[in-house]
Amino acid sequence: MRVQVAIVGGGVGGTLIANRLRHLLHGDARHETNITVYDAHGIHTYQPGWLYVPFARQDPEKLLRPEARLLQQGITLLSGHAGNVQRILPAEKRLLTADGELHGFDYLVLATGSRNAPEDVPGFAEGADHFYSEEASRRLQEKLAHFAGGRIITGVASVPYRCPPAPLEFTFMLEADLRERGLREQTELHYVFPINRPFPIQPVSDFVAPLLEERGITVHTFFNVEAIDPARRIVSSMEGEELPYDLLVLAPPHKGQDVIAASGLGDRDGWIPTDRATLRVKGYEEANIFAVGDATDLPVSKSGSAAHYQGHVVAETIAADVQHRPLQHQYHGRVACFLETGHGQATFLWFDYEHPPKPPKPRRLWHLEKAALNTFYWQLIPPARI
């Protein structure tokens, strides 16, 4: 009997798990295991690069690679209708794809990611900009190129959202960009955030608050975005505050993918209830169903970094099980990422469930390391070399 491993989603987590698992299987186990990646688009996007597109510092075309080129030989990629999973049937251990085929599995990894849900905030689609898709980041590049001064509001429309530091990074880079273009004096900058500090993790908040202040960026805390009035150019909060803007750049609301909700596997917002250590989907602990990355409801960043560390845990666990030496590997909440602070500098965040980050002073070195990761991502992360 061949072993069927189904991986739904060809992002950071899904791709890394497929390659790492293939590498960890030896001899008969390798020959007798089918690893199949289901990805409707068949294109892998390096999403962290979108942050640089609005400043014309990144060609969005270079953030895309065919998924088939990132998977090792011997791994099957299904894309188009054949890779478009419509229903996950965990009890039957089957997947239904858009071409009407049913696919059985022995192990299932849900790496379906998240989606932008602008419809959750009235007026968002018409009134706000963002850099959480290729199209939106290109549009924002156009707007920034024509911006001649005024009032810019940046921040977060609702939580959770992908890459928690990104709105702050965007704000710091925007401030530096406006300064370089001689527009800083004509521009008021405001940052809105839902709680009483500019970042959820206290040490990071303590790190960025003085930077925001010294760069003249006004922070509005307890600002839970309720609605945007595109005609009047006003963003209002659930706390009753109203702020006028000329340009509004907010991380959009996020939700889990529709297939998760349609399969009855998600919570109210479509996030998959996942064990924080074993990464097994709650309610299906014995069924070898795992979830990684943005798709989960885990209390860690929705980021490629979290998916990367989680991916290793899932690949090791499945490889051990397939090779009859069951060992449950554990995820400890590890996330590592850079935070751009503008002017060619950045800091580094490294943390897990038990240890909050201690961001070091911004340095050119961290910025260069982030730039190197952006360049060498393709050689390092999807092939699971690190």
Added chain:
Amino acid sequence: MATSQIGKVDTVVDAKGQVCPMPIVMLAKAFKDLAVGQILMLLATDAGAKKDVAAWAEKTGNLLLETSEEGGVLAFYLQKV
């Protein structure tokens, strides 16, 4: 859960297991639908919520009537003003 002196609770928001900033976001969303005078009970396990909920009430001008803690679960009683 400690017995509260508060009589009737109109809405309960369960943010147990959620980490910052989720408890505040869930509180803000639920508060929108309350009528003036109604009471909401927020349950949370994130220790940071203690400071955050008090600050949120102060900022929005709503009343934090009572806070209790039992078995690691915080219960906040808030009234819409």
